[in-house]
Amino acid sequence: MAISDDVLVIGGGLAGAMAALAAAERDVRVRLVTYKQSTLRQASGLIDVLGYAPDGDGPLVDPFEALEGLPTGHPYERVGSEAVREALAFFDEVAGDAYVGDHTDANALVPTHGGTVKPTARYPTATAAGLASDNRDALLVGFETLPDFDGPLAASHLAAAGVPFDARGVTLSFPGIERDDAKVTRYAHLLERDEAVSVDDSAATVGARDALAESVDEHLEGEPRVGFPAILGDERADEVRTALGEGLGVDVFEVPMGPPSLPGMRLSDLLYDALEDAGVRVTSGVPVVDYEVDPRGSSDTPADPSAAKTSDDPARGRIDHVVVDRNGAEVPHRADQYVLATGGLVGKGVRSDREGVREPIFDCHVPHPEDRYDWFVDGVFGDQPYARFGLDVDRELRPLETDSRPTFSNLRAAGAVLGGYDFAAEKSGSGVSLATGYVAGRRASTAVIR
């Protein structure tokens, strides 16, 4: 007996979570299998759609305007701009008060921890008071023990980027943190639990929130808003931010940080709570390693794949089940429809070695030049071909063979495993994951035959 569901989503990142949530909108049984903990924990928590056009034009004011001009094969071109809007609306519904930005099509400009400005479509409420388009002056507070965010440096970068306000940075010591390498979660939980900390070597203790507000207060020079690295609480971040704001009498905002990222963890928690509410079953900690095709074919697949020659007949038939490797034991998981959302080169949904580039579970075709010296160009920030490596898909998001036939009738792909776009250069990673995850999940659940 295989463990059976209607829709099986492989991958636990943004695309996988969205696909599972979208599939669960219908009355079907959905399971999400993820090899490791969700990589959302490393994500900034920003939901970008398109910050720059593929030719480098930008930052774009209206990403939706630019969607129409994207080249054939770009994931957004595959799903169409209406699906991007629907996916965002779906996300807005799931995220509720935790995210803002849905009042406009225009990109918001969010300052990052390096002092650059990132165009993004949705952003955590915790970031809202920090937008670079806001002309109020800002104080950026960094901490000696948290080298990933240097307040004065970020402030001068923002000035160089031409923001319409004065930014000033200070570096303080964080009350209650002793270690040079304390985990970011330690900062967050210290504030969340408002632990008692001692200040100025005195025996008396005060709550961590008050202690922090007090140490910032003496550096405030009338700025109406103060930015902190994104470590202000975990599950009760709103409460921490509000308390600091009230203590200082200013608006407080978070600046998104690199991994491990609290805004990413909060987004991950938000989505996994939604998955639980939606009745999606989650299996984590084990990889999908292989698959078997249905030897009998099925109603929507010819019994003999080689006999079928029309362009829409799947080249390899229909997936019967996939194999999950549980520390050596092979556990079959069967579903009617499958969604592949395993990530790109970093997430290991696409793998490369000296011989070639491949998709490791289904061995789907990954178009790439034969000579590996053609995979990259000189210059780190050049237009790198490898950044676009990934699966070719049809408009149903089914992976395609070299002859442009779908590989399987019941496999769709979403997120960074897709090719044809450079999410790092375009600032389109989250949006592509949302839109393709949403479409793949919807189509998978609609296709379920019971």
Added chain:
Amino acid sequence: MSETDHPPDDGATEDRSSDEFEPIQVFPEAEAMDLRPGADNCYKCSTCDTNCPVAEVDDEFPGPKFQGPEQWRLKRQDDHDVDESVMKCSNCMRCDSACPSEVPLSQMHNTARGEYIEERMSRFSREYLRNRLLANYRRLAPLAATFPRTANFVMGLSVTQWLGEKTLGITSERELPDFATETFREWWTERGGPAVESEAKQIAYFHGCYANYNTPEVAKALVRVYEHFGYEIMIPEQDCSGTPMFANGMLEDARRAAETNVAELAAALEDGADIVASCSSCSMSIRQEYPELFDFEGTAEVAANTWDALEYLRVHEDLEAELADASLEGDEYDEFAYHAPCHARNQGLDGQTVDVLEAIDGVEAEDVGDSCSGISGTYGWKAENYETSMKIGAAMFEHMEGAEAEQGLTECPTCSMQMGHGTGYEITHTLEILEAALVGDAGAA
């Protein structure tokens, strides 16, 4: 791009195609286990650190990234010993499934801990003796099981507990688990072995120490459930799975135990049985730690054919349909606060119990979240860790008390102790519910 434009490869000649790529050996010394590729895979994202339940509550603990890849690199240098902080790692192994880059963190921790014990801990220290004692509970248990009432009485005495803390550093805050008046193996022999014979369906049951000496009702539940499905059960000779030994760095003790287990279980495999375990740490140990740390003949086959007892039924029987016809009446099965042990989590089994029990009419299991129970086997028994262990467990206690249920459910013996200790609830093993649903309470086969 033409051939001549290509930058030279590492160590390659002009004609690349004819030369196989050979990585440069940076650390050429011979080692039983090459952890370098694992260390190189770490890209310092620190996700493991934010998942470590010990680092979460103990500011002094540097976290899994240091204990794993960083310590491994430091050790390459002559003037660096293994840092003693590795003994604070509770071996919950949560870092393994946190890592997005396939770094074998727990394997690195196990080897570092083994080296620390080997090189730095005095054989005559109280800590060594205490750890050896805790790790080798299996050696003492037969004695206690011979005189269970006396043992329970003596160990329950406050003076014994006081002595335990003063002389050995075993916390007096916890009550030592009771020994059963009849071990599972005694029961099995008394019963005359298997009640079902089958050529086609055979399992070898790895019951582990705890189900044998302390909770034979769990082992009996497994027997009745599997016999209900027509399996012939073998009970091979077995030693401790090694879990408490790994956690205490007693790698030589673990090696000896593993050698016995692999030989016995490999023989059972040869006879046509698959291996199942009812304790999530036992199955974890055989499936992951054995192949990571040892290479006895048959280790890989034994690992690949060992299953969690519930998982095996799920895959090999139509468990859901079978349970759909079952229903459990009575309050005692109504509601359970379920805690998924870390070692079950690491086998991808975290959602399993709730999934499976959903099928039984009249049973409700509520998952109390993904926090660690904090006891991690012998870890929370040590006086110096007791407080940390309870701090880690606080979130679980809180969620258990917040749940509707007033009793607990899990598959790990020490998680079960911690759950009971923190909440005062009775804790049940999932197999006991299956037994009640499929065979009935009285199942006196």
